Amino acid sequence: DQKQQSASSSDPYSTDPPRHPALRVNSQKPFNGEPPSEILSENYITPTAFFFKRNHLPVPKVDPATYRLEIEGLPNGPVSLSLEDLKSRFPKHTVTATLQCAGNRRSEMNKVKQVKGLNWGIAAISNATWSGVLLRDVLLDAGYKSGGTAKHVQFEGLDKDVTGTTYGASIPLGKAVSEEGDVLLAYEMNGEDLPADHGFPLRVVVPGTVGARNVKWLGKIILSEEESSSHWQQNDYKGFSPSTDWDTVDFKSAPAIQELPVQSAITQPAEGAVVDRSMEEVTVKGYAWSGGGREVVRVDVSLDGGRTWQVAKLRGGEEDEPPPPPGRAWAWKLWELTAPLPEDAQELEIVCKAVDSSYNVQPDSMAPIWNLRGVLSNAWHR
Amino acid sequence: DQKQQSASSSDPYSTDPPRHPALRVNSQKPFNGEPPSEILSENYITPTAFFFKRNHLPVPKVDPATYRLEIEGLPNGPVSLSLEDLKSRFPKHTVTATLQCAGNRRSEMNKVKQVKGLNWGIAAISNATWSGVLLRDVLLDAGYKSGGTAKHVQFEGLDKDVTGTTYGASIPLGKAVSEEGDVLLAYEMNGEDLPADHGFPLRVVVPGTVGARNVKWLGKIILSEEESSSHWQQNDYKGFSPSTDWDTVDFKSAPAIQELPVQSAITQPAEGAVVDRSMEEVTVKGYAWSGGGREVVRVDVSLDGGRTWQVAKLRGGEEDEPPPPPGRAWAWKLWELTAPLPEDAQELEIVCKAVDSSYNVQPDSMAPIWNLRGVLSNAWHR
Ligand SMILES: [Mo]
Ligand SMILES: [Mo]
Numbered sequence: 001d002q003k004q005q006s007a008s009s010s011d012p013y014s015t016d017p018p019r020h021p022a023l024r025v026n027s028q029k030p031f032n033g034e035p036p037s038e039i040l041s042e043n044y045i046t047p048t049a050f051f052f053k054r055n056h057l058p059v060p061k062v063d064p065a066t067y068r069l070e071i072e073g074l075p076n077g078p079v080s081l082s083l084e085d086l087k088s089r090f091p092k093h094t095v096t097a098t099l100q101c102a103g104n105r106r107s108e109m110n111k112v113k114q115v116k117g118l119n120w121g122i123a124a125i126s127n128a129t130w131s132g133v134l135l136r137d138v139l140l141d142a143g144y145k146s147g148g149t150a151k152h153v154q155f156e157g158l159d160k161d162v163t164g165t166t167y168g169a170s171i172p173l174g175k176a177v178s179e180e181g182d183v184l185l186a187y188e189m190n191g192e193d194l195p196a197d198h199g200f201p202l203r204v205v206v207p208g209t210v211g212a213r214n215v216k217w218l219g220k221i222i223l224s225e226e227e228s229s230s231h232w233q234q235n236d237y238k239g240f241s242p243s244t245d246w247d248t249v250d251f252k253s254a255p256a257i258q259e260l261p262v263q264s265a266i267t268q269p270a271e272g273a274v275v276d277r278s279m280e281e282v283t284v285k286g287y288a289w290s291g292g293g294r295e296v297v298r299v300d301v302s303l304d305g306g307r308t309w310q311v312a313k314l315r316g317g318e319e320d321e322p323p324p325p326p327g328r329a330w331a332w333k334l335w336e337l338t339a340p341l342p343e344d345a346q347e348l349e350i351v352c353k354a355v356d357s358s359y360n361v362q363p364d365s366m367a368p369i370w371n372l373r374g375v376l377s378n379a380w381h382r
Numbered sequence: 383d384q385k386q387q388s389a390s391s392s393d394p395y396s397t398d399p400p401r402h403p404a405l406r407v408n409s410q411k412p413f414n415g416e417p418p419s420e421i422l423s424e425n426y427i428t429p430t431a432f433f434f435k436r437n438h439l440p441v442p443k444v445d446p447a448t449y450r451l452e453i454e455g456l457p458n459g460p461v462s463l464s465l466e467d468l469k470s471r472f473p474k475h476t477v478t479a480t481l482q483c484a485g486n487r488r489s490e491m492n493k494v495k496q497v498k499g500l501n502w503g504i505a506a507i508s509n510a511t512w513s514g515v516l517l518r519d520v521l522l523d524a525g526y527k528s529g530g531t532a533k534h535v536q537f538e539g540l541d542k543d544v545t546g547t548t549y550g551a552s553i554p555l556g557k558a559v560s561e562e563g564d565v566l567l568a569y570e571m572n573g574e575d576l577p578a579d580h581g582f583p584l585r586v587v588v589p590g591t592v593g594a595r596n597v598k599w600l601g602k603i604i605l606s607e608e609e610s611s612s613h614w615q616q617n618d619y620k621g622f623s624p625s626t627d628w629d630t631v632d633f634k635s636a637p638a639i640q641e642l643p644v645q646s647a648i649t650q651p652a653e654g655a656v657v658d659r660s661m662e663e664v665t666v667k668g669y670a671w672s673g674g675g676r677e678v679v680r681v682d683v684s685l686d687g688g689r690t691w692q693v694a695k696l697r698g699g700e701e702d703e704p705p706p707p708p709g710r711a712w713a714w715k716l717w718e719l720t721a722p723l724p725e726d727a728q729e730l731e732i733v734c735k736a737v738d739s740s741y742n743v744q745p746d747s748m749a750p751i752w753n754l755r756g757v758l759s760n761a762w763h764r
Pocket of ligand 2: 436482483484485593594
């Protein structure tokens with residue numbers, strides 16, 4: 001936009017790419033924005049321009065011709081690969097995976113009691129097809145062998161703050177090297193080169209795992225005994241008890257968020273929308289997803305604030321696709337319920353809750369899961 | 383007991399073994415009993431005599447000398463193994479794993495609205511060390527190769543009803559053959575031969591998976607494209623919406639329970655116990671566990687019905703044991719909180735809720751997870 005284009009060149013954000021004007025902006029620098037929530041349930045694959053954007057730092061400009069991916073911590077020494085190496089030397093894999101920000105639905109938790117963080121609505125979640133090479137294939141080719149001392153795979157982005165500190169995160173080694181983990185070094189999103197905001201030319205896609213570990217503008221991979229030492233791995237993106245405040249919090253006491261819990265939300269009708277009383281039926285739509293490859297198996301919808309429930313119709317990917325193997329359901333389900341309007345209702349209190357394949361459910365209310373960073377906000381949506 | 387010993391020999395239960403008189407009996411024939419709940423939190427490893435017992439049929443008498451395990455559905459044809467074959471030809475593995483009945487805490491769900499099933503309290507869960515051979519090792523030795531058409535591993539027990547129908551269940555193939563699945567064909571429990579009630583001479587232990595799939599008195603293993611056709615796999619042990627009743631239930635519409643959701647309960651003070659007002663502190667104890675190898679990372683305890691929370695101290699296995707790798711935390715945590723008595727409280731309303739490593743939490747209340755079979759009863763315990 002104008003304001004951004006005319007910023008002085010000393011502004012590290014001055015070269016950030018343009019964004020779709022319909023995104024709701026939660027922060028301009030770094031850019032954080034989410035689509036109108038109805039768009040989510042209208043498209044099983046979120047159109048790229050509307051996929052939520054969660055940047056921690058300025059978008060780096062990377063020249064694909066000179067780009068190198070460095071890999072360290074291997075028994076035979078470091079490895080350096082060009083983009084062409086990755087594309088030509090390894091089979092191309094495509095995975096449909098939903099990414100969700102740890103702070104999705106933070107605004108609802110913020111209403112219980114103030115939290116620190118971007119005030120996301122219900123749309124810091126989106127679904128895309130990602131293509132690239134399997135991290136497993138690259139690590140095995142680079143000399144990785146099981147039985148070593150490494151326990152984590154660290155990722156460093158090429159995005160930097162003014163002191164030169166890069167974004168970083170890590171995932172457990174087992175997820176990275178498992179044949180069933182489906183962790184990608186992705187160079188395409190929805191069939192095209194990754195856009196600048198989503199990590200061009202290469203990002204990690206860790207299906208089933210919180211957005212924050214899906215490092216964009218990937219510069220370096222390090223196999224290590226330790227988790228990433230980054231702020232975002234060590235002192236952020238962790239869950240705490242509602243009794244923990246900024247005076248008492250001990251970030252070492254909680255595990256870094258990896259797999260996310262079961263989640264769902266209502267995208268239509270929009271909050272506060274007026275439902276025409278002359279209509280005999282109401283149609284409710286939304287999304288549901290769970291972390292760790294757990295498939296959503298049921299969504300219950302209530303029109304009376306949770307007193308009674310009806311089971312929604314679920315929609316996955318293409319009708320003719322086989323269902324994902326157990327533990328590898330990386331993509332969300334869209335859901336829909338058309339039901340008669342309760343006769344004497346002055347106001348509909350619509351509520352949804354999802355169940356995943358481990359029969360985990362969403363908690364009833366936000367206050368008991370409130371935490372100072374406002375992450376993991378997955379109570380029933382109403 | 384006397385009544386059982388004097389039963390006529392036409393009673394198929396007449397040869398059932400004796401049981402510890404302290405068990406609370408939910409059904410005599412078949413025998414189903416749970417220990418006093420305080421015993422659970424007094425012992426990290428539940429003493430064998432107090433481990434909950436969940437039988438579906440009479441206990442079969444099996445002669446270990448003539449016992450055979452049959453394996454079918456393999457590319458090179460069926461295999462038959464003696465107990466001695468299993469013990470001598472495969473490495474011995476020991477796994478500490480908590481088993482929980484799908485119906486644990488059903489009695490609380492039953493109070494919301496009547497359900498069908500044994501009226502379990504909070505102690506249809508116990509923890510033991512299991513030793514035996516890895517199912518993976520046995521299948522690989524028997525000729526199993528990946529890439530075939532099998533998707534499930536079916537187990538048949540030697541326990542039979544009057545028509546000759548045996549108990550049966552199945553698990554996904556991936557769990558059975560994974561290096562990280564830790565599925566055992568167990569011949570020992572807590573360092574001794576399996577007792578008759580727990581499956582002598584051989585049972586399956588499927589860590590992280592509902593008790594019902596941990597088939598006892600194992601007679602046959604079948605690799606198949608299909609799940610077990612047993613009543614217990616197809617028309618039982620599934621979760622449904624609170625709106626589903628016996629007139630509308632379609633058992634095909636829900637997945638068979640495998641991994642269980644996060645769970646916790648208070649074992650001390652016992653329900654209705656009087657806490658001495660002259661004491662300045664109260665000590666609360668309990669257990670917490672989650673399915674799928676997800677570790678319990680926090681337990682919150684409230685003394686005021688859920689308004690405010692305190693974090694309990696967790697206890698795992700031996701202090702000097704390394705923590706389990708991610709996704710392989712098969713055993714529970716015991717927890718304890720000592721806190722000042724609230725000054726003006728006439729009655730303490732003690733509540734607990736657990737969080738697992740995927741940050742899944744227990745739901746606040748039972749009514750919204752009520753289901754006609756009373757399974758998966760994991761709301762906050764109070
Ligand atoms: Mo995030
Ligand atoms: Mo069970």
